[in-house]
Every structure is written in structure tokens, then in C-alpha cells.
Amino acid sequence: MTDLVLIVEIAGERAAFRAGDVQSVVELESLTPVPRAPAYVAGVSALRSRPLTVIDAAAALGLEPGKAGLGGRKAVIAEFDRFLYALLVDGIEDAVPATSELLPLPGKLSAQWQRVALGLAETAAGAVLVIDARMLLAGPEARSAA
Amino acid sequence: MDELLSDFVAEAREMLAALAGEIVAWEADPSDRARLDAIFRFFHTVKGNCGFFDFAQLEALSHAAEDALSEVRAARRVPDAAFVNAVLAMIDRIAWMIEAIDSGEDISTADDAELIAELAGASEGSGEIAVGAEPSGDVGFANRSAGALRSVRLPIELLDRVMSGVSDMVLARNELARRIGDLPEGVGLDGPFNRLSSILADVRDAITRTRMQRIETLFTGFPRLVRDLAGELGKQVLVEIEGGDVELDREMIEIIRDPLVHIIRNSIDHGIECPADRRAAGKREIGLLRIAARQTGNQIQIAVSDDGRGIDGDALVAKAVASGTLGSDEAERLTAAEKILLVCEPGLSTADKITAVSGRGVGMDVVRANIERVGGNLAIHSTPGLDTRIMLSLPLTLSIVPALTVQVGDQRFAIPRSYVEEIFHVDPAGANLLRAGGRTFLKVREGRVACADLGATLGMAASPIKGGRCMVLVRLTIGDPFAIAVDQALDHHDLVVKPIAPVVMQTGLYVGTTQLEDGSPILMLDMGAVGQIAGLTGEAEGRARRTARDEAVEDQAAGEVPVLLFIDLKGRRRAVRVGVVKRYEEVDAAAIGCEGGNAHVVIDGAILPLAGLEAGEVPSGRIEVLRLEDGASEVVFAIDRVIDSSAYSGALTAAEGRDLVAGLTLIDGEAVEVLDPLAIFARFGAQIAPARQPVCRIPAQDAWMQDFLRPIVEGAGYLVIDERAGGEADVSISLDQADGEEGRLADKAPIVRLRSTPQADPGGEGSIYRYDRQAVLDALKAARMRRSA
Structure with a gap:
């Protein structure tokens, strides 16, 4: 696998998205909360006049959600089923080429991560856990299709 | 002479108009003999008419075309693409000449030799001919098109671009409006700005119309789909399609295409039985599938119905309970209609086997989500063994929604303006407010409307409804109006509402999202859902109504008795304790029977004693009933209509001599008879045993x-x-x-x-x-x- 992966920080841990899953990384200017939506939905926003559903990545994993509001967090933009999503992450490290195929996980992860994990990838910046952006968007209740 | 000439022009125009459709069809299939004959007749008639006048060019043209076409008719020549193009060019040239003749211009300058040569040599594979090429003559374009309806073909992407451009213009206009509002008076921008606004409104109107398409374009593919599917499954299905002339936003047509196909597949695969089963069930071997569209106001309704085996609500309930989607106590409280709607729950299907046609898994839940995503809704009616009817209601267009923006806390929301009847403030003293049974009511002119705080309804910080609050009076398409308290009503806007991700739509509270002129995102509320969640819509369907009731019970302050207020068949205001009411529904009067002076009614296959009727009196049509229960048995009470849930406190005033009434109380300042459930069950409950289904x-x-x-x-x-x-x-x-x-x-x-x-x-x-x-x-x-x- 020579694909790019985007290394991010979620809930204090390093993880990576396949670059094919994401469109861009932006800093959102505004965020409108959505009352009565699941807790992992941080709100809605807009990107170039397209509606954007903003997801708190940590909360979507089932971990402690990040602070309310944007709080200077970066957003990873992804499009699934013709809807645009923004995944709020704690930090963006880098987009680097993966130097290996996806490797099976050497052991069990915590349940929250296990659910979204695709495998390990070797990169110049070290091995990272590659996760499935689509699974993340589905929220903490979603079960893996596999 | 002039009269003859104008007759000639008129006839030629008429033929050209009639020919327009033929030409397109012929283009698609040049071997179509009927179309070819129609085109041939056109040239022949033109040629004949030219004899009366001195139109040498026109005669030469039509003669050449007639010759070429007769070669084709005699099968001496095969019409290829170049030939078709040449004929089309010829028709366009003749159309141009007719217009030129009409405006009195000289057509002798036009040089048609090339066209004629092209037609003669077209089949030998000559070069391209520009269809509708402008002649080198100097006939003015403006004159030429006078009096004739012309149409052009445009790529859809272009229309979309224009549409989104117009939408953006509306947004820009809105921002401009805001800036102008900030300027001091008298800068002289108001006039031009208003002119801009009205022009923009016209353009928007026109462009919206260009995006409308007859739903026929979607329906025409269905007979074939049905035929193929039925053949594959060894079934016989007759399709009936109605209302193809209903027009719908093109984008909307695309959005409903997949859901409709899915529904049709389901109907054929799971609904309509195979011929042997149908025969055994006493039905015709050929199943009937009807697809009909209707426009009602700004809604389009599409119904897909079949006379197949229907949907087995109880089987769905069993599946839902087995898979854990539904609690068994919750299951018991479902109405027949709610049971059927379970078909839309993810992962539930009554199909026993997986078939290639409709498969399993991806099902009606996706269909419903897609319909709701565009602000529509889905209803299913089914009689097991007899039929299934699936109704889609859709908004006419996805374009721009006039809206009112309101502020709650530090957040703004949009409300579709069509629902907003009035905006007003509660008088500072709060004299028009009435608190009863955990609810607040507001006097608006003659009547009282139920109120709720939008913040509380949305689960945000709640603030009490009191004097000075800003209220938005909302009227839905059905049901009583209600009032929503907001912190502030802000402004009217034209908003381009866009659907948003399913996770947000699933809350059921929002129609979509949009941006205000300053670019900030805003959610548009689904007022029907807001009313339901706040428990304000008395006539809302099933679940919501019951939820509201349950909440009302929980909200009850100590000492207050929650009751359901209704009008009985004699027009009296009566009330019954909420705890006794199992359900509120409508029954067909045909299901009511009388035996030995005791009325009963058949509901869901059970015979239940019926109270509330005068002896011997049998109503007609549909009547509303309350189903009362004491835990073991059930009594149905016929009523005229439900007013609302309410409450009373304190002791009842005795009501001597009034049948089945425990006493009188005051609700909203009016005397109300409160029913005595004990008396009702003592008299009617006992009948259950002897009553037997006839x-x-x-x-x-x-x-x-x-x-x-x-x-x-x-x-x-x-x-x-x-x-x-x-x-x-x-x-x-x-x-x-x-x-x-x-x-x-x-x-x-x-x-x-x-x-x-x-x-x-x-x-x-x-x-x-x-x-x-x-x-x-x-x-x-x-x-x-x-x-x-």
C-alpha cells in the first residue's frame, strides 16, 4: 500500500484515516448545535455553501467527548452518501505515504477503537492505527458490518 | 390574395408545429414508416400550395425533399444519420421561409442549392450539415420568430447551474438588504433595491418552472420494470398508471426514483402472490398494481397499491420483539397502523426468503429515510390478505422556502413561513394565560390555544411562558393551531434549505439546514414534529399522541386528576380519567352492531361492548371512539371528538340522575361531566362474555x-x-x-x-x-x- 494516510490525534491517541476517505482539512468558522441530536453530533456548519454535519470524533468512538464548541479544533472533511461531514479531531499531524500494506492488528484494542480499526500501517512517522471514517460517522452505537 | 397567403402561412405553421413531435421520433427511429409518411405529406402539401404562389425557392426545396423521401419510402434508399440531418435542415429552412413570407420579406435571395445537394447526396456519406443553419440572407432574427412558439433543448446541468446561481443571488440579495438596513435613511438605494428584488422574484419563479417535469418521465419506465420482474418471479401483474401529467421538481423526481422502484419491487415480490396462491385465495390470477400521482396544494401525493397478500402486522411485531427493536410491553400498545409501519424499521422484513429481486436488509427504512430527507412522508395502509397501499407525500420543490427566524437562548432557528399564522407578545400582566393540567393555554381572540416553550421542547434551557413572551402562532395543515414561545422573532428570510445527514434528520425535528446571509448555519424546524414533541397536536397520529399523554401523566402536579376532555355524541362536554383510556381511534360504523339493545363494535377482530350510544341508535360513516380498559376487559365509548387532555382538582360536584357520570367539575371555566368508569364497566363490561362474533x-x-x-x-x-x-x-x-x-x-x-x-x-x-x-x-x-x- 503506497496510499497516503492522514495522521490525526483523537482523545489523546494517534490514529490515521485513509486519504481516500477524506477530502480536506479545514478550520471551521461557525458551529450551530443541533438540539436532541445524538451527543456525538457536535452541530451543523457549512462549507462553501454546502451543509456540513459536524461529528465529535472522540464522542463518536464512545469516548469522552471533546470540549463543547469548536475550541480551535481542526475538522477532517469527508463525504459519504452525498452528505458532507466534518470530523472534529484534537490535532492533525501529517499526511504521509504508508510504506506497508494494512497489517492485521497484533492484539485486541479497547472495544471503542476495535470497532473502527482497519489495521496498522507503517509510515515514515512510525506505525499508526488506520481507522474507518465511515464507521466513525455512524456513531458509538453502530456495529461493524463485518 | 393576401387572405390566401395568410391561410397558406397559417396552415404551414400548423403542420410544422404538429410535425415537431414526429421529427424527434423519426430521428430516434428513421425506419418508422408512419412518421416518415407524416413528414412526406408535409413536404408534399407545401409543394402543392406553392403552385398558387410564386415561391420558386420554396417549391424547389420541398420538391427535392419529397423526391428524396419517396426514394426512402420505396425502399430504394436507407435513411442514415446524414440523411436525417439533411431532412431536418430542410424542415428548418422551410420554417424559416414561412416566417419570412409572413413578414413580407424577400426569400429569393436565399441560396438553397447546397441544401438540396446535401439531401441528394446525403446517403453517399457527405459532410455534416448544421441543423437549422441560418441562411446567408438578411432576414432579421426578431421578425423571424414572431408569432411562432419555439423551444430549445438545454443540457440539464446548465439549468442546474442557473438554478443554483439564482439561489446564490437570493442569498446575496438578502445580505444586501441587511447592509442597506444599516445605512442611514435617504441614500436612495431603496428604489433600485426593490426593483432588483422584484426582478429576482420573477426570475426565480421562471427558473423554478423550467425545472418542473411531468412525473410521466419517471412513470414511463415502470410498466417495463413490472413486466420484467413479474416474468422473473412467475407472477402475473397488471399495471395501472394514473396522473402522469402531475409536475414535479426535476431533482425531486430523481430523489423519489429509487424509493418508488423499491416499493414496486416489494409489491411484486412480497405483495402480489403467484397465480396459484391467488386462485386459492379466491382472487383473480392477475395481480393489480396501481401507481397514481396527485397534486394537492403544494404537495404531491404518490400512491402505490397492490391487491396482494398485504402486510402482516402481527408477524412484524413478533419479529421486532424477537430482534429486540421493540419491547413486548410497547408492542402491546401498538395500533394496527403502527404495526404495519414497523416494516420501515431497519432490519425488519416479513419476507421468509431472500429473493434476487428485492433482497433483504436494505428495505423500507431506507425508502422512508430518503423520502423524509426531502421533507416528505410515507404512510402505509394494509389489510392482510387483501391489499397494501403505500402513500408518499412530497413537497413540490426543493427550492427556496420563505421562513421566519427565531431566537432561543443563543441559537437561531428557522420556521417555514407557511405555518406561521401570527406573531405576538403575551400581554405584560399575563392575563390571557391560563395554566391547567400542567399545560399553559393562551387566549387568542375567541379561542384558546395550547402553548409550549420552544427551548424546553428542544431540550435546551427552558423558560416559563409568562407575560411579555414572544409567541409564534402555528397552524399545521391539520389539527388545531398552537403557540410556541421563543425569546425573539427575528426576521423573514428566503432560505435555500438543503437536506442534511441522516443522523440529524433522524431526530425528526428538522427539515434541513441552510445559511443565513452572514453565512452562519441555521436549522429549519419541522413544526409538525415540534408540535408533537411538545404534546400540542391533538390530532397527531398514534405514538406521538400516546407519548404526549404519558408525559402529561408524569407532569401532573399532586392533587390534580388528569383527564381527557371530549364532546360526546349528544354534544355534551365530558371528561374521562386518562388512566382508563387505552386508546383513541376511529372506527367504521359498519363494524357496530346491536343485539338485544346492547351495542358492540368489532375492533381488530375482537368484539367489544360499545357505550356512549343512545339505545337503538346506530351512527353512520366513521365515528371516533375511546377504548377504555380496566386491566382485564375493555369497553369502547363512542364520542363526537376529543378536545384535549386536561385536568381538574378538588372534589366533584354530585350530578344526580346523570347516567354513568361520577360528578361535575369546572375545566377552563366550563362545567364538564366526569365519567364514572366503575359504572361504565359494571354495566357494559359484563357483556363481553355473551357477545359472540356473528x-x-x-x-x-x-x-x-x-x-x-x-x-x-x-x-x-x-x-x-x-x-x-x-x-x-x-x-x-x-x-x-x-x-x-x-x-x-x-x-x-x-x-x-x-x-x-x-x-x-x-x-x-x-x-x-x-x-x-x-x-x-x-x-x-x-x-x-x-x-x-
Whole structure:
């Protein structure tokens, strides 16, 4: 696998998205909360006049959600089923080429991560856990299709 | 001469207009003989008419075309693409000449030699001809198009671009409006700005219309789809399509395409049975699938119905309970309609086997989500064994929604303006407010409307409804108006509402999202859902109503008795304790029967005693009923209508001599009779045991009886058996048989005789014309009374 992966920080841990899953990384200017939506939905926003559903990545994993509001967090933009999503992450490290195929996980992860994990990838910046952006968007209740 | 000439022009124009459709069809299939003949006739007529006038060019042109086409008609020449193009160019040139003649210009300058040569040599593979090429002559374009309707073909992407451009212009206009508002008065921008606004409104209107398309474009593919699917599954299905001329936003048509296809697949795969099963069930072997579209106001309704095996609500419930989607206590409280709607829950399907056609898994849940995503909704009606009807209601367009923005806390929301009736402030003293039964009501002119705080409804910080609050009076398409308290009503906007991700739409509270002129995102509320969640819509469907009731019970302050306030059949205001009411629903009066002075009603296959009617009185049409329960048995109470849930406190005033009434109380300043459940169950509850479902015998072999009559008889509360079944029947039905011929019927049940002819048959005295529904129902009722007497 020579694909790019985007290394991010979620809930204090390093993880990576396949670059094919994401469109861009932006800093959102505004965020409108959505009352009565699941807790992992941080709100809605807009990107170039397209509606954007903003997801708190940590909360979507089932971990402690990040602070309310944007709080200077970066957003990873992804499009699934013709809807645009923004995944709020704690930090963006880098987009680097993966130097290996996806490797099976050497052991069990915590349940929250296990659910979204695709495998390990070797990169110049070290091995990272590659996760499935689509699974993340589905929220903490979603079960893996596999 | 002038008159002749104008006749000639008019006739030619008429033919050209009529030909327009033929040309397109011929282009698609140049071997189509009928179309070819129509085009040939056109040239022939033009040529003939030219003889009267001195139009050498026109005559030469039409002559050449006629020659070329007769070659094709005689099969001496094969019409290829170049030939078709040449003919089309010829038609366009003639159209141009006709217009030129009409405006009195000289057409002799035009040089047609090239065109004629092209047509003659077209089949030898010459170069391209520009269709509709402008002649080198100097006839003005403006004159040329005078009086003729012209149409052009445009790529859809271009229309979309124009549409989104117009949407953006509206946004820009809105921002401009805001900036102008900030300027000091008298800068002289108001005039031009208003002009801009009205032009923009016109353009928006026009462009919206260009995006409308007849739903036919979607429907035309369905007969083929049905034919192929039916063939694949070994079924016979007849398709009926109606209302193809209804127009719908093109984008909307695309959005409903997949859901509709899915529904049709389901109907054929799971609904309509295979011919053998249908025969066994006494149906025609050919199943019927109807697809119909209607426009009602700014809604489009599309119904897909089939006469297949229907949806088994109980099987769905069993599946849902087994898979854990539904609690068993919750399951017990579902109405028949709610059970059927379970088909839209993810992962539930009654299909026992996976088929290639509709598969499993991805199902009606996706269909419903797609429909709701565009602000539509989905309803399913089904009678097991008989039919299934799926109704889609859709907004006419996705474009721009006029909206009111309101502020709650530090957040703004948009409300579709069509729902907003009025905006006002509660008077500072709060004198018009009335608090009762955990609810707040507001006096608006003559009536009182229920109120709720938007913040509380949305689960944000709640603030009490008191004097000075800003209220938005909302009227939905059905039901009573209600008022929503907001912190501030901000402004009117034209918003381009866009659907948003399913996770947000699933809250059911939002229609979509949009951006205000300053770019900030804003959610548009679904006022129907807001009303339901706040428990304000009295006539809302099933679940929501019950939820509201449950919440009302929880909210109840100590000492208050929650009641359901209603009007009975005699117009009296009455109330019944909420805890006794199991459900509020509508029944068909045909399901009501009277035996020995005691009324009963058949609901969901059970016979329940019916209270609330005067003795001997049987209503007609549909009536509303309250189903009361004491934990073990049920009594149905017929009413005129429900007013609202309410509450009273304190002791009841005795009401001597009033039947079934525990006492009187005051609700909203009016005297209300509170029902005495103990008395009701003491009198009516005991009847359950003796009441037995009446039995009607119908010949099993008679297809008409089984297909036409049986549903009516069952609807009237009868259990239907045939002559082979043992046991006593309360009544038998025969068709076209004289008195005494029914000897083979062993029991002594009264017989209702039907006849096939509308005219009274002298031989069959006392018979009823079989399509006289009311007479049949009356006879059934009378027969039973006689029996039980």
C-alpha cells in the first residue's frame, strides 16, 4: 500500500484515516448545535455553501467527548452518501505515504477503537492505527458490518 | 390574395408545429414508416400550395425533399444519420421561409442549392450539415420568430447551474438588504433595491418552472420494470398508471426514483402472490398494481397499491420483539397502523426468503429515510390478505422556502413561513394565560390555544411562558393551531434549505439546514414534529399522541386528576380519567352492531361492548371512539371528538340522575361531566362474555361472493364461513336463487337473497340488488336481530 494516510490525534491517541476517505482539512468558522441530536453530533456548519454535519470524533468512538464548541479544533472533511461531514479531531499531524500494506492488528484494542480499526500501517512517522471514517460517522452505537 | 397567403402561412405553421413531435421520433427511429409518411405529406402539401404562389425557392426545396423521401419510402434508399440531418435542415429552412413570407420579406435571395445537394447526396456519406443553419440572407432574427412558439433543448446541468446561481443571488440579495438596513435613511438605494428584488422574484419563479417535469418521465419506465420482474418471479401483474401529467421538481423526481422502484419491487415480490396462491385465495390470477400521482396544494401525493397478500402486522411485531427493536410491553400498545409501519424499521422484513429481486436488509427504512430527507412522508395502509397501499407525500420543490427566524437562548432557528399564522407578545400582566393540567393555554381572540416553550421542547434551557413572551402562532395543515414561545422573532428570510445527514434528520425535528446571509448555519424546524414533541397536536397520529399523554401523566402536579376532555355524541362536554383510556381511534360504523339493545363494535377482530350510544341508535360513516380498559376487559365509548387532555382538582360536584357520570367539575371555566368508569364497566363490561362474533355463511365456490361480498360482510363484523363448514350460522347469503332452492343449507339461518340485475326480479321476492351496499348491510343487520330476538 503506497496510499497516503492522514495522521490525526483523537482523545489523546494517534490514529490515521485513509486519504481516500477524506477530502480536506479545514478550520471551521461557525458551529450551530443541533438540539436532541445524538451527543456525538457536535452541530451543523457549512462549507462553501454546502451543509456540513459536524461529528465529535472522540464522542463518536464512545469516548469522552471533546470540549463543547469548536475550541480551535481542526475538522477532517469527508463525504459519504452525498452528505458532507466534518470530523472534529484534537490535532492533525501529517499526511504521509504508508510504506506497508494494512497489517492485521497484533492484539485486541479497547472495544471503542476495535470497532473502527482497519489495521496498522507503517509510515515514515512510525506505525499508526488506520481507522474507518465511515464507521466513525455512524456513531458509538453502530456495529461493524463485518 | 393576401387572405390566401395568410391561410397558406397559417396552415404551414400548423403542420410544422404538429410535425415537431414526429421529427424527434423519426430521428430516434428513421425506419418508422408512419412518421416518415407524416413528414412526406408535409413536404408534399407545401409543394402543392406553392403552385398558387410564386415561391420558386420554396417549391424547389420541398420538391427535392419529397423526391428524396419517396426514394426512402420505396425502399430504394436507407435513411442514415446524414440523411436525417439533411431532412431536418430542410424542415428548418422551410420554417424559416414561412416566417419570412409572413413578414413580407424577400426569400429569393436565399441560396438553397447546397441544401438540396446535401439531401441528394446525403446517403453517399457527405459532410455534416448544421441543423437549422441560418441562411446567408438578411432576414432579421426578431421578425423571424414572431408569432411562432419555439423551444430549445438545454443540457440539464446548465439549468442546474442557473438554478443554483439564482439561489446564490437570493442569498446575496438578502445580505444586501441587511447592509442597506444599516445605512442611514435617504441614500436612495431603496428604489433600485426593490426593483432588483422584484426582478429576482420573477426570475426565480421562471427558473423554478423550467425545472418542473411531468412525473410521466419517471412513470414511463415502470410498466417495463413490472413486466420484467413479474416474468422473473412467475407472477402475473397488471399495471395501472394514473396522473402522469402531475409536475414535479426535476431533482425531486430523481430523489423519489429509487424509493418508488423499491416499493414496486416489494409489491411484486412480497405483495402480489403467484397465480396459484391467488386462485386459492379466491382472487383473480392477475395481480393489480396501481401507481397514481396527485397534486394537492403544494404537495404531491404518490400512491402505490397492490391487491396482494398485504402486510402482516402481527408477524412484524413478533419479529421486532424477537430482534429486540421493540419491547413486548410497547408492542402491546401498538395500533394496527403502527404495526404495519414497523416494516420501515431497519432490519425488519416479513419476507421468509431472500429473493434476487428485492433482497433483504436494505428495505423500507431506507425508502422512508430518503423520502423524509426531502421533507416528505410515507404512510402505509394494509389489510392482510387483501391489499397494501403505500402513500408518499412530497413537497413540490426543493427550492427556496420563505421562513421566519427565531431566537432561543443563543441559537437561531428557522420556521417555514407557511405555518406561521401570527406573531405576538403575551400581554405584560399575563392575563390571557391560563395554566391547567400542567399545560399553559393562551387566549387568542375567541379561542384558546395550547402553548409550549420552544427551548424546553428542544431540550435546551427552558423558560416559563409568562407575560411579555414572544409567541409564534402555528397552524399545521391539520389539527388545531398552537403557540410556541421563543425569546425573539427575528426576521423573514428566503432560505435555500438543503437536506442534511441522516443522523440529524433522524431526530425528526428538522427539515434541513441552510445559511443565513452572514453565512452562519441555521436549522429549519419541522413544526409538525415540534408540535408533537411538545404534546400540542391533538390530532397527531398514534405514538406521538400516546407519548404526549404519558408525559402529561408524569407532569401532573399532586392533587390534580388528569383527564381527557371530549364532546360526546349528544354534544355534551365530558371528561374521562386518562388512566382508563387505552386508546383513541376511529372506527367504521359498519363494524357496530346491536343485539338485544346492547351495542358492540368489532375492533381488530375482537368484539367489544360499545357505550356512549343512545339505545337503538346506530351512527353512520366513521365515528371516533375511546377504548377504555380496566386491566382485564375493555369497553369502547363512542364520542363526537376529543378536545384535549386536561385536568381538574378538588372534589366533584354530585350530578344526580346523570347516567354513568361520577360528578361535575369546572375545566377552563366550563362545567364538564366526569365519567364514572366503575359504572361504565359494571354495566357494559359484563357483556363481553355473551357477545359472540356473528357468523355468516357464503358459498365457497362463488367467486363474486368471495371477492366482492366477503370483505363487506367481514367489515360489518361477521365471521365468514362456507357451506362445507359445520356449525350454526346467524345468516346465509345466496345469489340469484329463488326461494326454497337453498335447501342444501342445513341450518335454519335466515337467508339474505341477492340478485345480479338492478331490476326487481318478480321470481325472487325480497331479493336485493347485489351492488346496493347499504341494503345488503341493513339486511345483514336485520337478519341478525331477528335471529337473536
